[in-house]
Amino acid sequence: MAVACAAAWSDTIHLKNGRTILADHVRENGSHYEYDIGDDSYAIPKILVDHVEAGGMSARSTSSPAESAAATKIADLPRFTPADTLANEGDLPSKIIKDGKVDPEAVSSLEGKGSAELSAVANFIGGKFEFDHGAITEARRYFESALRFQPDNSTILVYYAALLVRTGNAAQALACAQNAVSAAPNSADAYTMLGYAQFASDRTKDAVTSWKRSLDLRPDPAVEQLLAKAQREDSAETDFTQRESSHFVLHYEGKQTSEAMREQILSALESDYDDLARDLGTPPRDNILVTLYTEQAFFDVTHAPAWSGALNDGKLRIPINGLTSVTPELARVLKHELAHSFINQLSGGRCPPWLHEGIAQLLEPKSLSGGDGRQLAALFQSQRNIPLNVLEGSFLRFSGADAYVAYAESLAAVSYINDSYGMGDIQRILQQLSRGNSTEAALRATIHSDYGQLESEVTKYLTGKFGN
Numbered sequence: 416m417a418v419a420c421a422a423a424w425s426d427t428i429h430l431k432n433g434r435t436i437l438a439d440h441v442r443e444n445g446s447h448y449e450y451d452i453g454d455d456s457y458a459i460p461k462i463l464v465d466h467v468e469a470g471g472m473s474a475r476s477t478s479s480p481a482e483s484a485a486a487t488k489i490a491d492l493p494r495f496t497p498a499d500t501l502a503n504e505g506d507l508p509s510k511i512i513k514d515g516k517v518d519p520e521a522v523s524s525l526e527g528k529g530s531a532e533l534s535a536v537a538n539f540i541g542g543k544f545e546f547d548h549g550a551i552t553e554a555r556r557y558f559e560s561a562l563r564f565q566p567d568n569s570t571i572l573v574y575y576a577a578l579l580v581r582t583g584n585a586a587q588a589l590a591c592a593q594n595a596v597s598a599a600p601n602s603a604d605a606y607t608m609l610g611y612a613q614f615a616s617d618r619t620k621d622a623v624t625s626w627k628r629s630l631d632l633r634p635d636p637a638v639e640q641l642l643a644k645a646q647r648e649d650s651a652e653t654d655f656t657q658r659e660s661s662h663f664v665l666h667y668e669g670k671q672t673s674e675a676m677r678e679q680i681l682s683a684l685e686s687d688y689d690d691l692a693r694d695l696g697t698p699p700r701d702n703i704l705v706t707l708y709t710e711q712a713f714f715d716v717t718h719a720p721a722w723s724g725a726l727n728d729g730k731l732r733i734p735i736n737g738l739t740s741v742t743p744e745l746a747r748v749l750k751h752e753l754a755h756s757f758i759n760q761l762s763g764g765r766c767p768p769w770l771h772e773g774i775a776q777l778l779e780p781k782s783l784s785g786g787d788g789r790q791l792a793a794l795f796q797s798q799r800n801i802p803l804n805v806l807e808g809s810f811l812r813f814s815g816a817d818a819y820v821a822y823a824e825s826l827a828a829v830s831y832i833n834d835s836y837g838m839g840d841i842q843r844i845l846q847q848l849s850r851g852n853s854t855e856a857a858l859r860a861t862i863h864s865d866y867g868q869l870e871s872e873v874t875k876y877l878t879g880k881f882g883n
Contacts, residue, residue: 427468428459441467459802459867508540517541517553535565539574546578550851551763554578569599573608581764583699583756585615603633610641615729617664617704619649644716651712659702662688666706672735679741680707680749687750694778694838695754695845697761703753704730709737722815724748727755747779754778761842763849769806770854772822773829774841783826785881791823792877795870800824803866807854828869831876836862 428441428450441450448459448467511521525537542557558575565571572595579588592609599605610625626642629635658665660681667677684705692698708716713734717726726732731752738745754775758766766774783791794800801821810821832841840861847857855865864872 429465511540531564535561539571548851549765567598569595576608583760585701588612589616603629647716651716664702664704687753691757695757699756699760706732708734710734725752727752751775751779762845765848767807767854768810769825773825776826777829788881792881795874831873
C-alpha cells in the first residue's frame, strides 16, 4: 500500500548494453548524465549511454496493474479540508511544512490556540506529510495526536487505518476503519479503507461487501480491481477450512493435503518465525495468513506471472502441487515468503524489491552457485547487469529470464552487504527506510555507499568469489 505516483511523461536512457533506464528527468553534466527517479538523483557515465530519448512512462509507474491500483488508492484519499471556522488561519500547510519538513513548534503553537478542530487539522497535516514521505513513526504520532482532538473525524481515521494496515496491524486498522464508516456512512473512501482492513484481517466476504458499497457511492477502477481479486479469492476458497497455530492461520482444502502435512507446514513456519525473529527482529503484530492452493487455483487467484513459485501480498499464498510432505524446496519457499512479512514490518512497508528479494533469498537460505556466480560476475564486469535503481520497481513486470537475473543480482548485492557488514547493518538499512529515507540515503547512512559504489563493490565481490 505504498503511495504510488501518477504516471507521467519522462525520459528514457538507452544504454549500450541494450538495457534502458526510465527516469523522470535527464540532464547532461560533463562526462555524466544525471537523472531523477522520484525524490532520488543518480549519475551514469556518458560512455555507457547510447542515446537519451525524451518522453515515455514515468519510472515511478513500474508496478503491476494490480499493485498500482491498490497503491494509488491510498494516494487518492481525500485531502483534509478545514471547516469555514478556520478560514482566518490562512494557509495552514505553509505554516506547518517549512523547508521540506514538519515544524513541530508550529504544530504546538496552533494547538495552543485552544481549538480542538484547529489542533486536529494541524496534527493531521503533519501526519499526512510524514505519511506521504514514508516516515511511519512520525506519521503515526501526528495522527494519534489528531485523533485525541477529534476522535470521530472520518478522514483522520481513514489515514490512520491506512498506516496501520501498512505496518501489519490489521486488527487495529479494522476497528479504526469501522469507526470511519460510522462517522461518515456515505463516504466511499471510508468503505474502501474498511475493505482493505477486512481483507488484511482474513474477512474476505466482508471486504467484498465493503468494496461493493464503495463502488455504489463512487465508481473507481482501482476499487473494481481490488473487488475482483477478493471475489476470485472468495470463490477459490469456498470449501476451505482453517487451522491456527501460535502465529499463523492456515487455509486449505481438506482433500489437497493430509493432516500430517498440514502439521509439518505449521511446524516449519513456527520454526522459521523463531529464526527470523532472531535474525531480523520486529515480527508482524497480527497472526500471519497462509493459504495452500493447487497450482491452477494459485494462478487463478493471484494472476501472478507464470515464473512465480509463491506470493506474499500480505498473505502467504503457496501452491503445493500435490505434495505429500514438506520437501526441502517447499521449506525454502515457506521461509522465503515468511521473510517478506518480517522485512515489510521492519521497513514500514518501504523496502525496494531488490532488497526485499535479496534478504528473503539469503534467509531461505540460498547462495549463488558457481555457474550462476560466474555468469553474474561477467554481467557486472561488462556493466550489462540490471542497474539496482531499476530494480526498485516491481519484479512482476519481468519476463522469466529477466526475473531470474533480477533475483540473482538481488541475492548478490545482499550477500555482499551481509558478508562485508553483517546482518545488523541490513536491519539498520530497513530501519532507515521505515523513517522515510530513500534507499540510497539508507545505504549511505549504513554502508556509506550510493548505488554506483554498491554496484562497483558487488562487481569486486563477485569477481573475488567466482573469478573473471
